[in-house]
Amino acid sequence: MKGKELQMRVIKVNRKRGNIVLSRKAVLEEENAEKKRRTLGGLTEGKVVRGVVKNITEYGAFIDLGGIDGLLHKTDMSWGRVNHPSEMFNVGHEVEVVVLKFDPEKERVSLGFKQRSLDPWESVDEKYPRESRVKGKVVSLTDYGAFIELEAGVEGLIHVSEMSWTKRVKHPSKVMTVGDMVEAVVLDVDKAARRLSLGLRQTEPNPWQTISEKYHEGDRITGKVRNLTDFGAFIEVEEGIDGLVHISDMSWTKRLKHPSEMLKKGDDVDAVILKIDSENQRLSLGIKQLQPNIWEEFFKTYSVGDLVTGRIVRLTDFGAFVEISEGIEGLVHVSEIAEERVDKPSDKLRVDDAVTTKIIKMDIAEQKIGLSIKAAVQDQSREELKNYMKSQGGGSINLGEVAGHSGRRREEKRRRGRDGFEESEDGD
Numbered sequence: 001m002k003g004k005e006l007q008m009r010v011i012k013v014n015r016k017r018g019n020i021v022l023s024r025k026a027v028l029e030e031e032n033a034e035k036k037r038r039t040l041g042g043l044t045e046g047k048v049v050r051g052v053v054k055n056i057t058e059y060g061a062f063i064d065l066g067g068i069d070g071l072l073h074k075t076d077m078s079w080g081r082v083n084h085p086s087e088m089f090n091v092g093h094e095v096e097v098v099v100l101k102f103d104p105e106k107e108r109v110s111l112g113f114k115q116r117s118l119d120p121w122e123s124v125d126e127k128y129p130r131e132s133r134v135k136g137k138v139v140s141l142t143d144y145g146a147f148i149e150l151e152a153g154v155e156g157l158i159h160v161s162e163m164s165w166t167k168r169v170k171h172p173s174k175v176m177t178v179g180d181m182v183e184a185v186v187l188d189v190d191k192a193a194r195r196l197s198l199g200l201r202q203t204e205p206n207p208w209q210t211i212s213e214k215y216h217e218g219d220r221i222t223g224k225v226r227n228l229t230d231f232g233a234f235i236e237v238e239e240g241i242d243g244l245v246h247i248s249d250m251s252w253t254k255r256l257k258h259p260s261e262m263l264k265k266g267d268d269v270d271a272v273i274l275k276i277d278s279e280n281q282r283l284s285l286g287i288k289q290l291q292p293n294i295w296e297e298f299f300k301t302y303s304v305g306d307l308v309t310g311r312i313v314r315l316t317d318f319g320a321f322v323e324i325s326e327g328i329e330g331l332v333h334v335s336e337i338a339e340e341r342v343d344k345p346s347d348k349l350r351v352d353d354a355v356t357t358k359i360i361k362m363d364i365a366e367q368k369i370g371l372s373i374k375a376a377v378q379d380q381s382r383e384e385l386k387n388y389m390k391s392q393g394g395g396s397i398n399l400g401e402v403a404g405h406s407g408r409r410r411e412e413k414r415r416r417g418r419d420g421f422e423e424s425e426d427g428d
Contacts, residue, residue, distance in 0.1 A: 165240065
């Protein structure tokens with residue numbers, strides 16, 4: 001500025017030409033060197049000093065302490081979250097900072113601003129005891145949860161698993177957004193690790209704790225099919241409470257490969273509560289239990305040795321399945337089809353054939369019935385023989401007589417067939 005007096009240093013004189021070279025820089029360097037010397041001499045770790053913000057970067061701010069600059073890293077600006085140093089400081093502002101670290105040889109100074117106040121984590125366990133309710137602002141969302149700022153420097157995490165009692169929250173953004181004010185419950189405080197665990201769902205009653213009071217095993221309910229999987233169907237019993245109908249509990253008689261063969265998403269269905277597990281939040285339901293167990297009824301009515309008549313419903317390489325009652329099937333193994341060897345069931349039987357079989361095996365637990373056509377034929381032959389003997393006046397009979405009787409019957413049949421053939425020829 002014109003008219004302002006400045007102190008200069010003469011660095012060159014040319015008497016012949018009458019020129020003098022002056023330097024303001026040299027004077028400033030000397031002044032800065034003196035300031036630096038005094039500043040360095042008075043710096044000690046823990047001392048509070050004043051300075052001016054000289055420059056701001058992404059990672060912090062440089063503070064002019066008088067001839068020497070100190071770095072105030074953004075992590076030391078506040079006990080709370082700082083995204084950028086410009087949120088707190090501007091170039092030219094005078095600030096009061098604490099010397100955190102000082103290296104005289106390298107002339108490096110680390111400064112702190114937050115250290116001027118007490119660390120809020122020192123009293124966090126007193127201010128936020130377990131099971132207490134707190135309010136805070138959502139400051140960050142991650143895949144695994146949301147960070148809630150309770151006060152400057154104190155943040156708690158609501159893990160994604162602690163956001164709902166009943167819903168599987170895939171991402172915290174489905175429940176809250178940054179900037180929201182939320183209420184939570186303190187689950188755990190780790191002062192040493194500076195960790196605070198919070199829960200959002202704990203602000204509401206756990207519906208699974210009261211479900212055993214509202215429902216009981218054996219109760220009949222109506223719900224909507226919410227989802228189908230390979231192993232069963234999830235039915236919404238009430239909002240937020242789903243029960244599983246396992247594929248094995250859908251039908252007494254049908255062997256379903258997939259629940260979609262019987263149900264579809266959105267269907268309203270009736271079911272019976274089979275088991276309530278509040279601790280593991282599981283509810284087991286059954287659809288087939290709405291009807292009587294036809295297998296139990298069958299096993300009560302029939303036993304091994306009974307003759308039953310049925311219809312062949314399908315043939316396999318190892319035998320034939322016969323429907324002997326509505327929804328009840330039994331297996332005639334290939335070895336039980338006839339007295340003689342049968343290589344393929346289809347050589348002797350056809351689907352829809354009506355056959356009389358004998359029950360030779362019953363497995364109630366596995367719901368399996370073994371049948372025999374061969375044994376049924378043998379029983380019928382014995383019954384015919386018994387009736388024949390009665391018609392002949394009764395009496396005892398030995399095996400030789402039975403064999404002789406059978407032989408005579410076969411001979412008579414051959415003779416009648418031969419005679420008939422001969423008579424037919426004579427007639428011609």
